Amino acid sequence: MADSPPNYQAIANRLRAAIRRGDLAPGAKMPSVRRLAEIEQVSAPTAEHALRVLEASGLVVARPRSGFYVCADMPAEPLAPQPGATARPVTLTANVHALFAQVRAPGLIALGAASPCAAWLPDKALARSMLGAARRLGASGLAYSVPPGRLDLRSQIARRAARWGLHISPDQLVLTQGQSQAMRLALQVTCKAGDVVAVESPCYFGTLMLLRSLGLRAIEVPTHPRTGMDLAALAQILQRHRVSAVVSVPTANNPLGFTMSIADKRTLVRLLDDAGVPLIEDDVYGDLSAGKPRAPACKAFDESGNVLYCTSVSKTLAPGWRIGWIAPGHRFEAVLEARVEASLAGSPLFEAALADMFSSGDYDRHLRRYGQRIKDSVRTFSSRIAAAWPAGMKLRAPDDGFLLWVELPAHVNALSLCEAAASEGISIGPGAMFCPDGSRYAHHVRINCAQPATPKLLAALDRIGALAAVQA
Ligand SMILES: Cc1ncc(COP(=O)(O)O)c(C=O)c1O
Structure with missing residues (x-):
């Protein structure tokens, strides 16, 4: 019979699963060492060991005198102003055209382009308005x-x-x-x-x-x-x-x-x-x-x-x-x-x-429902990425909107990652597209969360994580 994992590992596994399910959302405070020790009925060092395991795998971050938090943050420091920053012509468009080519492919899992999924748009209300307008306006x-x-x-x-x-x-x-x-x-x-x-x-x-x-x-x-x-x-x-x-x-x-x-x-x-x-x-x-x-x-x-x-x-x-x-x-x-x-x-x-x-009022009614759906998806996508992508990855849940900007460990080549994902029918936005000459954000990707977190989509997120891990 296989040995059961040590206590700290079993606790870390349970917490990892809670993060993965979204019970502990990105940015959420983890239980304190003392509280975790009480809940799990273990010693404080064992509870702390479990949290340190999660920290080592990039799932939580420790904040001094505050505790552990589910990893959701980009580095808080501003990028240093570029001394002698120069004005440059924009040269990088190949990736944009590649992204559009992917979007045209049927059956694509579209995590790249920042488009809301059609199923979340109020097609019936839009059709009603369009028909009404056609009747009202006639030939004009x-x-x-x-x-x-x-x-x-x-x-x-x-x-x-x-x-x-x-x-x-x-x-x-x-x-x-x-x-x-x-x-x-x-x-x-x-x-x-x-x-x-x-x-x-x-x-x-x-x-x-x-x-x-x-x-x-x-x-x-x-x-x-x-x-x-x-x-x-x-x-x-x-x-x-x-x-x-x-x-x-x-x-x-x-x-x-x-x-x-x-x-x-x-x-x-x-x-x-x-x-x-x-x-x-x-x-x-x-x-x-x-x-x-x-x-x-x-x-x-x-x-x-x-x-x-x-x-x-x-x-x-x-x-x-x-x-x-x-x-x-x-x-x-x-x-x-x-x-x-x-x-x-x-x-x-x-x-x-x-x-x-x-x-x-149809637009406002739609916005309320749509906004809630986006919020839920952003939460689920963020948790999944935090749990399934390689250690050292950083992301920050957006204040508003539906885009996730993920910083992968520095050795990951996001362009190769996007190509590997595209060959499996998954489209993601490589970070280099967001820089005039593609010289920055080589290990960043952008993910569109304006779609339901279906098992297929979550599996696609896991797959991207696995493809990134292979580059280690
Ligand atoms: C910041 C931003 N501005 C503008 C657009 C394009 O807007 P439109 O489709 O209305 O031209 C996008 C689409 O991704 C966008 O992200």
Whole structure:
């Protein structure tokens, strides 16, 4: 008969299983040594030994004078400001195209792209709104919706924004084809080819692709995984470089998951206003604050019109409807012209249907349920990764949104890992995609949690962990 494991090992196994099931969530405090010894009826050194075993395998971290916590944290220190940081052209797009090629493959387990799973979107309510709009609009639904776009939708957007502190008139909004077009217009009206744009590091790769296609250079601002863009480092960069615009995702950041504090958002707006540098705010995840009041965007603190606010319903409602909008502040006229030049007009049917989703309350009802589902999935995915991925791995559950940024042990090559996973039908986002020239984040990956934690998906997470472990 096999020997039973020593006491400390058996206790560590039980705790490991509890973490794996999600009973002990990422970030949760573990029982103290004394409490664990009482529960397990063992000596304090044995209880401590069990916790140290979990610590050695990267599942928990010890905090001085506080105890052990389920590992959920990125290193808390800000990245050091890069001395002599240089503005660089964006060169890395191959991985992005590989990711899109994977997304096109049928039957893919899609943990890479940041798209909500279709089953969580309110297809029936969307169909109702679309049918209603088609009936209401008749033949006029077939015409161009000339920029700035339908007033009913702009009015609804303005009404909703007022609820979280942005008081804006419908006349200050331009409807766009998704956030990506809003961002493109914002960059077009603030920069010319060769200019430098300051971005978060890591930075959402769609922004990097836009910079590349407009011939702009990027300068990376050190960004804290908990608090966001390092504002002191940004101030230094503004002094040393001629920066034409700053792009930030300050709420539910992609990929880090932080939401900047209100105080920091105000400081960022003031800093850029004083420097005369426009802030281009990407708020595409802003509505995903389940169970909490919606975080105000930086735009709510913009008194001079220097913030160009860009967003869409792609992460919350219907990525394929391609509806977004921009509140460009004092650059309204320039953006309006650029919008016409970009693609002439929008679609009245989609715009009217979205106005209906907002006014009927269907969007808010959906957000409540969807937000809870995201929260549950983020929790389960995080626990699974914490339990099944190699020791030394670090992750931090996001403040808001549905993305997990995982730092693997330094020897893991995330690009090879992504290739190995792709050959087994699993797609994940390699960290290098979030850096202008791919020179950073070689052992990081991004995971999309906006999908149900099915046994198949959890098995896929385990498999990625196993593939990473093989690289040891
Ligand atoms: C931060 C961020 N901004 C913008 C987008 C794209 O938005 P849209 O589909 O509305 O163009 C994404 C999609 O992943 C994103 O993560």
